[in-house]
Amino acid sequence: MKRExxxxxxxxxxxxxxxxxxxxxxPMIGHRGQKCKDLMLDLAPRLKPVFGTSGEVLxxxxxxxxxxxxxxxxxxxxxxxxxxxxxxxxxxxxxxxCETYELNVHRIDVEWGRAVDVEQVETFLKTYPDSKAVFLxxxxxxxxxxxxxxxIAERVREISNALVIAxxxxxxxxxxxxxxxxxxxxxxxxxxxxxxxxxxxxxxxVSERAWEVIDQNERPRFYLDLRVYKxxxxxxxxxxxxxxxxxxxLDEVLRLMEEExxxxxxxxxxxxxDMTRAACRALNLPLLVSDExxxxxxxxxxxxxxxxxxxxxxxxxxxxxxxxxxxxxMKGEIFRIGHMGYVRPANxxxxxxxxxxxxxxxxxxxEPGAGTAAAQEAYLEGTRGE
Amino acid sequence: MKRExxxxxxxxxxxxxxxxxxxxxxPMIGHRGQKCKDLMLDLAPRLKPVFGTSGEVLxxxxxxxxxxxxxxxxxxxxxxxxxxxxxxxxxxxxxxxCETYELNVHRIDVEWGRAVDVEQVETFLKTYPDSKAVFLxxxxxxxxxxxxxxxIAERVREISNALVIAxxxxxxxxxxxxxxxxxxxxxxxxxxxxxxxxxxxxxxxVSERAWEVIDQNERPRFYLDLRVYKxxxxxxxxxxxxxxxxxxxLDEVLRLMEEExxxxxxxxxxxxxDMTRAACRALNLPLLVSDExxxxxxxxxxxxxxxxxxxxxxxxxxxxxxxxxxxxxMKGEIFRIGHMGYVRPANxxxxxxxxxxxxxxxxxxxEPGAGTAAAQEAYLEGTRGE
Numbered sequence: 001m002k003r004e005x006x007x008x009x010x011x012x013x014x015x016x017x018x019x020x021x022x023x024x025x026x027p028m029i030g031h032r033g034q035k036c037k038d039l040m041l042d043l044a045p046r047l048k049p050v051f052g053t054s055g056e057v058l059x060x061x062x063x064x065x066x067x068x069x070x071x072x073x074x075x076x077x078x079x080x081x082x083x084x085x086x087x088x089x090x091x092x093x094x095x096x097x098c099e100t101y102e103l104n105v106h107r108i109d110v111e112w113g114r115a116v117d118v119e120q121v122e123t124f125l126k127t128y129p130d131s132k133a134v135f136l137x138x139x140x141x142x143x144x145x146x147x148x149x150x151x152i153a154e155r156v157r158e159i160s161n162a163l164v165i166a167x168x169x170x171x172x173x174x175x176x177x178x179x180x181x182x183x184x185x186x187x188x189x190x191x192x193x194x195x196x197x198x199x200x201x202x203x204x205x206v207s208e209r210a211w212e213v214i215d216q217n218e219r220p221r222f223y224l225d226l227r228v229y230k231x232x233x234x235x236x237x238x239x240x241x242x243x244x245x246x247x248x249x250l251d252e253v254l255r256l257m258e259e260e261x262x263x264x265x266x267x268x269x270x271x272x273x274d275m276t277r278a279a280c281r282a283l284n285l286p287l288l289v290s291d292e293x294x295x296x297x298x299x300x301x302x303x304x305x306x307x308x309x310x311x312x313x314x315x316x317x318x319x320x321x322x323x324x325x326x327x328x329x330m331k332g333e334i335f336r337i338g339h340m341g342y343v344r345p346a347n348x349x350x351x352x353x354x355x356x357x358x359x360x361x362x363x364x365x366x367e368p369g370a371g372t373a374a375a376q377e378a379y380l381e382g383t384r385g386e
Numbered sequence: 387m388k389r390e391x392x393x394x395x396x397x398x399x400x401x402x403x404x405x406x407x408x409x410x411x412x413p414m415i416g417h418r419g420q421k422c423k424d425l426m427l428d429l430a431p432r433l434k435p436v437f438g439t440s441g442e443v444l445x446x447x448x449x450x451x452x453x454x455x456x457x458x459x460x461x462x463x464x465x466x467x468x469x470x471x472x473x474x475x476x477x478x479x480x481x482x483x484c485e486t487y488e489l490n491v492h493r494i495d496v497e498w499g500r501a502v503d504v505e506q507v508e509t510f511l512k513t514y515p516d517s518k519a520v521f522l523x524x525x526x527x528x529x530x531x532x533x534x535x536x537x538i539a540e541r542v543r544e545i546s547n548a549l550v551i552a553x554x555x556x557x558x559x560x561x562x563x564x565x566x567x568x569x570x571x572x573x574x575x576x577x578x579x580x581x582x583x584x585x586x587x588x589x590x591x592v593s594e595r596a597w598e599v600i601d602q603n604e605r606p607r608f609y610l611d612l613r614v615y616k617x618x619x620x621x622x623x624x625x626x627x628x629x630x631x632x633x634x635x636l637d638e639v640l641r642l643m644e645e646e647x648x649x650x651x652x653x654x655x656x657x658x659x660d661m662t663r664a665a666c667r668a669l670n671l672p673l674l675v676s677d678e679x680x681x682x683x684x685x686x687x688x689x690x691x692x693x694x695x696x697x698x699x700x701x702x703x704x705x706x707x708x709x710x711x712x713x714x715x716m717k718g719e720i721f722r723i724g725h726m727g728y729v730r731p732a733n734x735x736x737x738x739x740x741x742x743x744x745x746x747x748x749x750x751x752x753e754p755g756a757g758t759a760a761a762q763e764a765y766l767e768g769t770r771g772e
Contacts, residue, residue, distance in 0.1 A: 008414055008415065013416065015413060016413070027401060028400060028402055028578070030394065030396040031585070032710075033708065061586055062447055062448045062452065063628070065627075066609045096608070100606045192630075198414060198631035199628060199630055222482070222486045223455045224609075239451075240449035241578060242449070243585050245410065245586070246584075246631075322415070322416050324418075
């Protein structure tokens with residue numbers, strides 16, 4: 001079973017800060033009482049800077065996928081044309097949900113490991129001008145790509161009325177997004193990635209434009225009917241019993257983020273990405289994604305000289321270092337390191353050093369200590385002037 | 387905000403045992419790793435005695451309502467005729483979900499505070515012989531009524547092929563049900579009532595007969611598609627990221643129940659119901675529900691000589707005793723006491739005694755100490771011979 005001392009570096013779930021664990025371990029409260037209302041009304045505005053929005057951020061009890069589904073069922077009707085960017089497992093999931101709900105899906109298939117071009121989206125929108133929405137992934141967890149959702153939203157706004165709907169599950173809290181400024185309509189996220197909580201909460205940030213569509217949409221939905229979440233939130237309520245211990249934890253998560261400062265949180269993630277990538281280069285570990293397209297929260301490595309699964313096995317058994325493998329056709333091809341949420345530069349130093357030991361065992365060639373030195377250099381570079 | 391010393395006696399959420407709090411406060415694990423698989427495969431069979439079934443009990447991350455919705459969307463198609471027993475707020479919710487999903491709903495409206503008769507269900511089934519399912523609530527949390535779902539299922543089985551689908555949110559873990567023996571097809575529940583956990587997990591127990599319907603049902607569903615939960619559970623997996631800390635807690639909850647013995651758990655709930663009702667009678671507090679129809683997990687009182695809301699306010703402010711009010715048209719009419727899950731007879735003694743103090747303040751007439759004496763007598767009666 002699990003060990004207390006595991007070093008969890010999957011791209012979600014991520015480590016939960018001890019103060020958040022403590023905050024969650026509080027006696028239950030009635031979810032229709034004043035205390036829960038006070039908590040909800042306190043949390044609601046504090047979530048907005050995470051999403052870069054002045055609009056509502058709704059809290060749903062469910063996995064991230066429940067929020068993806070909410071984004072689909074609240075904005076579309078059977079037969080609607082939509083465009084979905086598919087550049088990995090989670091873009092594919094958005095497309096699957098759209099297909100399940102009988103939409104006419106135009107997939108923009110992008111090679112796994114690359115970001116979609118703004119121009120590709122523009123071309124699709126011009127080819128399918130009746131498209132009601134563009135669905136895309138911000139940080140594609142399966143590859144470690146971060147798509148330029150702000151630039152895409154700005155272009156879409158210029159040429160179309162389509163909603164721009166982004167999966168921010170593995171980016172919100174770990175990457176800066178200006179939802180309002182760039183015209184993104186919906187961003188959904190989950191609790192278990194950069195938000196430093198166990199899984200069980202999903203977030204749905206919604207623009208005014210999106211509400212106009214949602215309020216008029218007649219597709220049947222009940223648990224995921226965002227209209228009800230919005231209406232109830234105005235009174236500090238949730239439509240259904242919320243995952244209370246996670247809300248207690250969210251309060252502490254937001255306090256930690258506010259204490260650090262949101263800008264500093266986002267910069268720390270950039271820094272950890274730069275440290276990890278610099279180390280990989282120094283260790284002759286091929287990065288799956290280019291600098292330009294790389295996610296700030298997860299890094300994928302495609303080894304050529306050893307078996308990725310063997311590295312993961314040793315990391316787990318010898319060090320308790322838990323890394324993720326590849327998904328779907330990339331299974332066995334890559335391994336992925338999550339560096340988000342409660343992870344700090346000190347943790348990056350730790351996993352880089354462990355990787356060096358394992359690489360040595362595997363007979364991979366590199367200059368001893370080169371990864372660590374590179375990570376340190378990137379750290380000093382990134383924090384210069386502070 | 388909340389106080390550490392609150393005495394939470396709402397009919398859910400309910401107090402979480404300290405060992406369960408500790409079990410939940412463990413480091414996150416990867417939900418696709420061996421540790422999570424081991425945990426899921428360990429939990430799956432241990433949930434079955436709670437539901438009295440040898441079939442699968444699926445675990446969904448969501449509120450209880452998500453499981454109600456899962457029961458509807460997996461078994462029905464638009465236009466289907468269904469029968470829904472509505473005897474309170476949660477029966478009404480089942481009907482609302484059915485209506486949202488465009489079913490042809492035949493409501494059996496029962497006076498709030500009474501259980502449905504087996505004969506009423508039989509009459510409806512004979513009037514609407516094409517009905518695909520009978521939806522009903524086991525413990526109707528809003529009134530404290532427990533419907534005779536086993537007897538109803540047996541009668542339905544004799545005269546119809548309709549599925550019998552029960553909301554066991556506030557009963558599972560607090561009342562014995564023989565799902566297999568009585569022919570109930572689906573029972574759904576939630577984590578935050580007699581299951582002693584924070585909210586965030588929902589359970590769906592499914593019979594073989596129900597799977598035949600579910601597997602062939604073509605209604606679009608994604609997050610709540612039970613087929614996928616079943617398929618993945620066979621490999622110790624969940625289709626979407628599960629609320630891991632709640633799964634850690636569930637492991638400890640089941641250990642506590644196994645240690646006590648399921649029969650003893652169910653009998654303890656009966657005992658607490660009897661103690662509470664005996665005390666109310668001795669205190670001249672009118673019970674909403676008859677002995678025959680009373681739920682083992684929640685007791686409703688309809689005071690005549692004082693304001694229910696005033697009693698709740700004093701209980702909260704002076705003693706930290708949190709009781710529930712009435713719902714919908716019973717708001718202000720009744721108050722409700724939850725006695726389930728981690729609640730023990732000692733807690734019943736405590737709240738009865740507190741109620742006596744408050745009743746004195748409110749000028750309600752009763753023989754001093756009569757409630758406590760009656761609860762004690764019921765306790766001794768119920769535990770005689772042990």
